[in-house]
Amino acid sequence: MAITFYDLCGKNQKRFSPFGWRTRMALAHKGLDYSLELVKFTEKQKLEFSGQSLVPVIKDGETVVNDSWAIAEYLEDTYPDRPSLFGSTEGRGMAKVIDNFVTRTIQPMIPSLIIADLAANVDSGCLEYFVSSREKRFGKPLTEVQAGREGRVEAALKAMEPIRAVIKDQPFIGGETPTYADFPLFAVLQWARCGSPFQIVPADDPIHAWFDRLLDAYHGVGRSEPAAA
Amino acid sequence: MAITFYDLCGKNQKRFSPFGWRTRMALAHKGLDYSLELVKFTEKQKLEFSGQSLVPVIKDGETVVNDSWAIAEYLEDTYPDRPSLFGSTEGRGMAKVIDNFVTRTIQPMIPSLIIADLAANVDSGCLEYFVSSREKRFGKPLTEVQAGREGRVEAALKAMEPIRAVIKDQPFIGGETPTYADFPLFAVLQWARCGSPFQIVPADDPIHAWFDRLLDAYHGVGRSEPAAA
Known part of the structure; x- marks a missing residue:
């Protein structure tokens, strides 16, 4: 069967979606080939077939799966002979707790650190949509959302402590090799890396070295996406 | 080898330490027998041999291990033929992330919900120590710390969402049977159950049914400790 992966893209086909990166890493971990369909912010109609409007979506033969976690479970169950994403049955539920922890606790702290920079990486045709929708969400201009970000870095780094402790x-x-449990925080930091030059994680933080290892994993799929200048 | 488990106790040998419960469940999961040494708040000298003053501590032959996570790893490595606490190598690191998440995010939200009630379950000889040390920590009387707790329940329940989602x-x-990943939040809720009649988790919350299942696990070791009246 042929897999098609629908992922968000910005300017110059730049891919920074934190949920898209979870799926991109999962596909790399499984070693699965796929065709890529890039979807701009204003091209959500491309996802209509999935019954909703958010990336990531995969289409595998006739099967359509959306939501990064559902995709991970689908890939694990459909391709059991490929390297396991979770290591064990027990690891599947544990990885889901970690995914939810990152999504609910760490991920929401990132936009106020990068959002105005991120706008510069959005395709010009989507910029007005991106800025107006985000300004509506935050209730103020994106430069104001991002202002004073230096003072918010410490809280974000502290929120990463449960992962740093390991x-x-x-x-x-999961030990010597990556598992899906690594991907949620990796994806969040990759979103920041591709969207903004602002350094969130200091070079001497163990999270920095771990992120570097994940950028290099799977033939450097993470590093292949250029960092924001 | 014979294991001795040093756990904290309150009035009538009541055991509510959230770290002690992590170890108690781990020993039950492994099906290991042990002698119990109860340690009151004012009997910390009983732990002097361990080079520190906090429960839980286990002594297994000549080996002394303190810190609930270190004990879990010790038991897993020393008794590999017993049921695995983590399910797999990958699950060990994942469970450690979850343990740290619970300890740092959920556990600190509990004292302000139960602390004055908990004092009523402390041995009378330890009460002055308990109250003065806790009042110093919180900077006000324990009744004031606990006041208005109804308004703080929602935040505590929301913090449990990453586990509820699974x-x-x-x-x-971990799936059909308990693993160590369940024990940190179980232990936190058991601390609350044994220390206070205040209901944190509503009966219709999936966390409530999950907690009930864990109270029943391992021949009901959790349920054997009476709930606070």
């Missing part, structure tokens, strides 16, 4: 002692959350 | 669909975080 990867300071071993290469990845 | 156990609403399956019996335990």
Whole structure:
């Protein structure tokens, strides 16, 4: 069967969606080939076939799956002979807790650190939509949302402590090799890396070295996406 | 080898330490027998041999291990033929992330919901120490710390969402049977159950049914500790 992966893109086909990156890493981990369909912010009609409007979506033969977690479970169950995303049945539920923890606790702290910079990486045709929808969400101009970000970095770094407590002692959350448990925070930091030059994680933080290892994983799929200048 | 488990106790040998419960469940999961040494708040000298003053501590032959996570790893490595606490190598690191998430995010929200009630369950000889040390920590009388707790329940329940997202669909975080990943939040809720009659988790919350299943696990070791009246 042929897989098609629908992922969000910005200017110059730049891909920074934190949910898209979860799926991109999962496909890389499974070693699955796929055709890529890039979807701009204003091209949500491309996803109509999935019954909703958010990336990531995959179409595998006749099967359509949206939501990054649902995609991870689908890939694990459909391609059991490929490297396991979770390591074990027990690891599947544990990875889901970690995914939810990152999505609810760490991920919401990132926009106020990068959002105005991110706008500069949005395709010009989508810029008005991006800015007006985000300004409506935050209730103020994006430059104001981002202002004073230096003072908010410490809280974001502190929120990463449950993961730091593990990867300071071993290469990845699951041990010697990456598992899906690594992907949510990786994806959040990759969103920041591709969307803004602002450095969130200091070079001497164990999270920094762990992120570097994940950028290099799977033939460097993460590093292949250029960092924001 | 014979294991001795040093756990905190209150009035009538009541055991409510949230770290002690992590270890108690781990020992039950492994099916290991042990002698119990109860330690009152004012009997910390009983732990001097461990080089620190906090429960839980286990002594296994000549080996002394303190810190609930270190004990979990010790038991897993020393008794590999017993049921695995983590399910897999990958699950060990994932469970550690979850343990740290609960300890840092959920556990600190509990004292202001139960602390004055908990004092009523402390041994009379330890009460002055307990109250003065806690009042110093919070900077006000324990009744004032606890006042208005109804307004803080929602935040505590919301903090449990990463775990709820998993156990609403399956019996335990790791699937059909408990793993160590369940024990940190179980232990926190058991601390509350044994220390206060205040109901934090509503009966219709999936967390409530999950907690009930864990109270029944391992021949009901959790339920054997009476709830606070």
